[in-house]
Amino acid sequence: MKQIQKVLILGSGALKIGEAGEFDYSGTQAIKALKEEGKTVILINPNIATIQTSEGLADSVYFLPVTSDFVERVIAKEKPDGILLSFGGQTALNCGIELHNSGVLTKYHVDILGTPIEAVIDTEDRELFAKRLERIGLKTAKGKIAKSVEEGLAIAGSFGYPIMLRTGYALGGTGSGVAENKQILSELLTNAFATNSQVILEECLYGWKEVEYEVVRDQDDNCITVCNMENFDPVGIHTGESIVIAPSQTLTNDEYYNLRQIAIDTIREFKIVGECNIQYALNPKNGDYRIIEVNARLSRSSALASKATGYPLAYIAAKLALGRKLPELENSVTKKTSAFFEPALDYVVVKIPRWDLEKYTNVDLHIGSEMKSVGEVMSIARTFKEAIQKAVRMINQGYEGVIDPSLMGLDKSTIKKRLKKPDAKRLFIVSAALARGISVEEIYALTGIDPWFLYSLRRVVDTYVRLVSEKELSSDLLADAKRQGFSDKQIALFRKSTEDDVRSVRVMMGIVPFIKHIDTMAGEFPAKTNYLYMTYAARSSDYEPAPEDKVIVLGGGPYSIGTSVEFDWCAVNTVMTLKKFGKKTVMINCNPETVSTDYDNTDYLYFEELTLERVMDIYDKERSPFIVAVGGQIPNNLALKLAEHKIPLLGSDAKTIMKAEDRQVFSKLLDHLGIAQPEWSEAKSFDQSLKMAKKIGFPVLIRPSFVLSGKAMLVIEAEKQLEEYLAGVDADTRNSSLVMTKFIEGATECDFDGVADHGRLIVYALSEHVENGGVHSGDATLVLPPMTLSEDMQAVIKKDAEAIVKELKVSGPFNIQFLVHKSRPFVIECNLRASRSIPFVSKATGVNFITLATRVALGKKVKPIIMKRMHHVTVKVPQFSFKRLRGADPVLRVEMSSTGEVAAFGADIHEAYLKALLATGTRYPEHKAVFLSLGGSAQKQNFLAAAKLLRSMGYTLYATAGTNDFLRGEGVSSVKVHKLHEGLHPHYADLLKARKIGFSVVLPERFTDASRSRVTRGFTDGYLMRRMSIDLAIPIFTNAESARLFIESMHRYTLSDLKVLAWNEYI
Amino acid sequence: MKKNYLLLEDGEIIEGESVGYDGDTCGEVVFTTGMTGYPQSLTDPSFGGQLLIFTYPLIGNYGVPAPIHMDAHLMANFESERVWPQGVIMSSDIETPSHYQMAQSLSSWLTSSHVPAISHIDTRALTQKIREKGVMRGMISRSKSFSWDDSVLTDLVPKASLSETIKYMPREYSGKRIVLIDCGVKHGILRELLANGYEVIRIPWNEDPLIYADSIDGVVCSNGPGDPKDCKVTIEHIRQVIDRHIPFVGVCLGHQLAALALGADTYKLPYGHRGLNQPCQDVTTGKAYVTSQNHGYAVDRRTIPHGVSEWFINLNDGTNEGLKCDKQKIWTTQFHPEGNPGPFDTKWVFSLFKK
Ligand SMILES: Nc1ncnc2c1ncn2[C@@H]1O[C@H](COP(=O)(O)OP(=O)(O)O)[C@@H](O)[C@H]1O
Ligand SMILES: Nc1ncnc2c1ncn2[C@@H]1O[C@H](COP(=O)(O)OP(=O)(O)O)[C@@H](O)[C@H]1O
C-alpha cells in the first residue's frame, strides 16, 4: 500500500430517516483516529450542524453535496492519497461506488482505505451476496431477482405468499416490505422500481428472531465480534424500528457462538478491513438461521454497539483502515488491556426507536420492514425490566413506563388487532394485553415477541397491580418497583400522591440508585474512564463523586422532528469551552447516536434519563451547577423544575426563563417596550373562540392546549373552517383553552440568534427566511446575511431585540423570531436557549456563539463582538424524508416536518442556495421540462416571472387546467395536463411516470390547505400530485418563494459554474 | 423468596435470596465473565470446590436442556454428567426462561443437583472485591455463622476424574488412536477429539498412558480442578511420554502439568482467567485469537526450560498461554480450544496430531 498522508472522508450529509446522527459520531471518531496517526484530513459534508464539520477537527471542510460530481472536483483540487467510504452511511458508500465505477479514483490515484470496494459492491448487491455466501456453505434467505413488476409477480406466484420484497443499494428498507397478497405486492413493486433497477423476492422469514453482530477484522485476518444484539420485535419489523437488547438474552451458547463463527467466516469471505454489521434471522423453533444482510460500513447498529459496550468501533475501524493491527491497539477504557478482545457486559442495554409519525398527514402509522423512526434512545441497567422502563421515559413522548394507563381500558379485540398489526405504541399495547389477562402464548403467537420478554413485562404488570391495589407502600414493594424501573412520578400517579413525596419517602427508606462504570471487562479490569449509568439492582457504587470544580451539561436526548444534531453541536462546544476554563465536565444524555455520549468527550458521562428524577439523583451525588440552555427542548423544559428544586443553574436565572415562557407576561413586556406582536387572545372555552376569532380577524393561527392527532397548531381561514375544526374535537377537550393569534399573511420571517450577558447583547446574527411566515422556521431556507431586509429594518429589529434581552436580563444564548410585514417587525416567539440555527450562524460568521455563551454562563468578562461584514452568503436548506414516509403530504406548514439540514457557502444567494439544495439529494434537472400546478390566483400571479424565466431557459411547461389557462392568458405557452379524476389522457400521472420531468412545482390551493386537509382528511388533487412526485423521486417544490429562488439560481448557475471552495476559503 | 447469606472469609456477610437447593455450602469464591453458556460452565469439572459468581446479571434465561447422552459417560450437550461448583452466586435468577430446547428452569436443576445458590447479590461489587483482594473462601448459608470444610478443596482431580478406562470410536475413523488422561475432562474436548476421527482411550488421572505406548499416535492431558502441583503421578507420566517422543497435547491443567514435567514452574494467579473473551496471541505468527478460559494457576514464563518455547501469551496481562516444541510434537494451551462454552477459534489445536 502506498504511503498515505492525506485522507478524504465523505460524510452522510443531512440527517434523514434511516441515516441519522450516528454518522456524525462515526465521522468524528474517524477524524480523531486519523489525526492521531498524523494524517491530513479533508472532509466533505454539507451538514453544517455536525460536530465533525467544526473547526479544529478536519484540516479542511467542504460544505458540498456528497455526490460523485462534486467529490471528483474536490479530489482534483486536494489530491488526497486515500479515501474513507465507510463512515458516512449509505450516502458516502453509494458515492464511493460511483467514483470507483467511473474510474475517478484510479484517475487521481486515490486508494480506498479499509474494506475493498469489491466487498462493498458484493455485500450491497443481494444476488452476488447470496451467491458468495452459498459458495462457503452459509445460508441466506432463498430468493430470486426481478427486473420488472411482471417478473416479480410471476416469482411470487411460484414462491407463494406472504413474500418479502427487498431492494439492493437502499438503506432503511426503502421500497422493501412484506406482501400478504398480489395487490400489495404490485404496489410495493411499482414503488420499488421507481428508484431501483433490481429487486429481490425472498422467502418470508416473518416471526423468526432478528439478531445482529458487530464484527471487526484487520489486515492480518485477526477477527473479533464486539457485540451481539437481539431484537425484541421479530424479523419483519426493521431493526431500526425494533426495540433492541444487547447482549442477546435468549440465545444458548451454541446459537451465540455458531452465529459468531458465521459472522467471522463472512467478514473473512468478503475480506472486509474495519467493521461491519451482520443481521440474522434465527428460527425460534429449531435454531435454523439465515443471513439477512451485511452492512460493510459503520451503521446505526455499530453506533449503538459502541455505546452499549464502550468499544469505539469507528475509531478502531479507522485505525485498521490505515493498516494498524488489532492486537497492537489499546483498549481505550482500561488503557491497559488490548483492543483485540470481546467486551463482557455485566449490565443490560435496551434501545427504543423514537417515532414522530403523527406530525405528518396521511402517513401509514404501522411499523414494518421499512424505517420510519427519526431517532432512538439507549438505556443501561442491571435488570431488563429497569432498562426497558428507563428507555421508555427517555424517548420523551409522555410515557412514564411500559404501562400506559390510557390504554388499560382498551377492549381485548382491539388489543389483539393492534398486536397483530403493530404501530409505534406496540410495547404499550403488549403491556395492556398482559394487564387484560391475555396469555403470553397468545401474545407470542400474535406478535412473534419471544416469551422471555413477555414474561419479564408480565412481572412489571404484576407489580403495577400491587402498586395500584396494595394499601400500604411498604419498603419491600417500593424497592421491588424501583428495581423494576418504575419512576417516582408513575408510582405517585398510582398511589394518588406526588413525585416529591414518593421521592422523600424513598430516600428516607434508603432506597436509592447506585452508580456503576462501563468498563468493557465486567469488572475484571478497572476502568480509567468515567462512563457511568445508574441502577437500583446493586448495593454499592463504583464511583463516589468527589467535590470538584465541575459543571453539568444537559444533552439533547433522542433526535426527533425539531431536535437534531445541532443541539449536540451546542452541548459538545459548551463542554470544550468549559474544559478551556479548567472545569471538570459532566454530560447527561441518552442518545447513542451522538458525539456527546462518547465517554472520551467529557470527564464524566452519565448515560442516563433526562428526567427530573434522574437529574436530581445525579445532582444529589455531583452537587455541581447545571447548564440547561444548549440541549434544546428537553433541558429547556427541565430548567424551571430544577430551579424550583433549588438546583443551581448557570446562565439566565429561573425568573428570566419564566418571563419568556409565560405568554401573558411576555406579551405585556412587549407592549411595555412598544414592540409589535400579532394580536392574540386566549379563549378559555370553544364557545368563546368563535367570538374571539372574529374579533382578531381571519386567518387565525390556533394553538390548542391539547394535541389533536399530533398537531398542536393550525391555521384557520374562515369561520366555517373553525366550526368544522371544533366539531372534530371530542367532548372532554371541549372546554380546554385555545390560543388564537392573528395569522399575518405574506410576511418575511427572520431568526434573530444572539448571546447576551446580564441583558447586554454580546453577539447576534439575523437570518432571513426565503419562505414567507407560515412555514415553520425549522422547515425554512435561511439566508445569512439577510437579502431583502433593508439596513434600516435590520437596525430596527436589532434595537427591538436589544430592548427585549435588556428587559429580561438575559444571560446566555437566545433566539427571537420576527415577522416583518408592511415594513414593521412583529415578535412571534422568544426562546432563552440555543436555537437550532446556532451552529449555522456560528460557522457562517466564523464566530462561535456557544463559546461566548459558555463564557457568559461562567461569569467571565465578555466584550461585545463587532461582526465583520460578510463577503459571502451562507444558505441553510432543510432535509425532508418524505420518500421514506409513504403517504405523507410533503406540503410545509406551521409545524415542523424536516428531519435534518444542510448548508453551503457561495458568492451570492443563488450559488449558495443551489449547492445546498443539491446537497439534500435534489438532482440538477436533466430534462428541461417542469410540471406546474400553482394553486390560488395570488400564488399564480407571483410565480409568473419565474414561469417566464423557465421559458427563456428553454423549459417546456406542463400545467394543470387552471395554471395552464392562467399562463396562456399571460402569453406564456404551456401544455395542458389533465387531473386524474378528469379521466382524460395525458393526465399528470402519465407525465410523471414517463420520467421526462426535471422537477415539479405543486403549490397548495390555499396556503391554509395543509391545515384544512388535516381536518377534512380529503385527498386533494394537490396532495396526489405532490405524493406521486415524491414516490417517483422527481424533485418537488411546494412553496412559491423557494421554487422561485431555485429557478433564479438555475438561471444564474450551471452545475460547473458552482465553485468548489473549502470553508476556510470563505471565513 | 427465602433469605440466605453469602459469608466471606474476611468476615463480610451479604444478604441475598435463596435459589436452587435449600442447604449450606462452602468453596473458593471465583467469578466468570461469560455472558452465555451457564449449563456448560456449571458442568465444567474444573469448577470443583468453588463458589461460582456469574458477572452477567441475568442467569437462567433459556433454562436447562434435557441431557443427551452421546456415549458411555459422554454428554452431547453438557460438559459432564453433574453440576460441579459447590454453589452459584448471581444477580438475578430468571424463573421464567424461554427456549425450544428447555426442559427445566435453572433453579429446579440446581435443586435436583443439590447445589445451593444465592441471588440479588451485587455481583459487580463482589467481583471488584475479588479482583482487588484475590480469590477467597466463602459460604452460602441460611445462618450467619461461617464454617469452613477443608475436604471441599482436597483430592479435587481424583474426585473429578473417571475411575475406569473407556474406549470411544469416532463416526469416521482417521486411523489415529489417542490416549486421553482424564483429570476432570470437559466432554467438549472428547467430542472434539472424536470429531477429528481419533479413537480415544480415556484413562483415569493416575493411570500410566505408556501401557498403550506402542499402539497410539499421541497423548492428551485434559483440564481439571485445583493446583497442578497436587498431581505428582500425572506429571511423572507426562515426563515419560515426552521422553518417549510420543506426540502430546495439554489443555489448561494438562498444559500446567506438562510445563511442570518439563521443569518449568507454576504459580497461583490473584483471581485467575475465567471468561469467554480472553485474547491470546500466537507469538510465532503474531495471529490473535479470542479464547475460552477457566484457570486459577498459570505457568511462569520466566521458568520455561530450553528445548520448548512459549507459544501463546495473554494480550491483557502478558501471562503464558501455551508452550510448544514442534520437533518433539509437544503442544500445550492454557485456554480451551474446544470452547463449550465460548468461542472455538482455536479448535484446530486438536488436529495437530494429524500433521
Ligand atoms: N426474508 C425476509 N422476510 C421477512 N422480513 C425480512 C426479510 N428480510 C428482511 N426482512 C426485514 O426487513 C428489514 C430490513 O431488511 P434489511 O435487509 O435489513 O434492509 P436494510 O438495508 O434497510 O437494513 C429487516 O430488519 C427484517 O426485519
Ligand atoms: N402570527 C403569525 N403569523 C404568521 N405566521 C406565524 C405566526 N406565528 C407563527 N407563525 C409561523 O409558524 C411557525 C411556528 O410558530 P412558532 O411560534 O415559532 O412555534 P414553535 O414554538 O413551534 O417554533 C413560525 O416559524 C412562523 O412561520
Ligand SMILES: [Mg+2]
Ligand atoms: Mg438491515
Ligand SMILES: [Mg+2]
Ligand atoms: Mg418557532
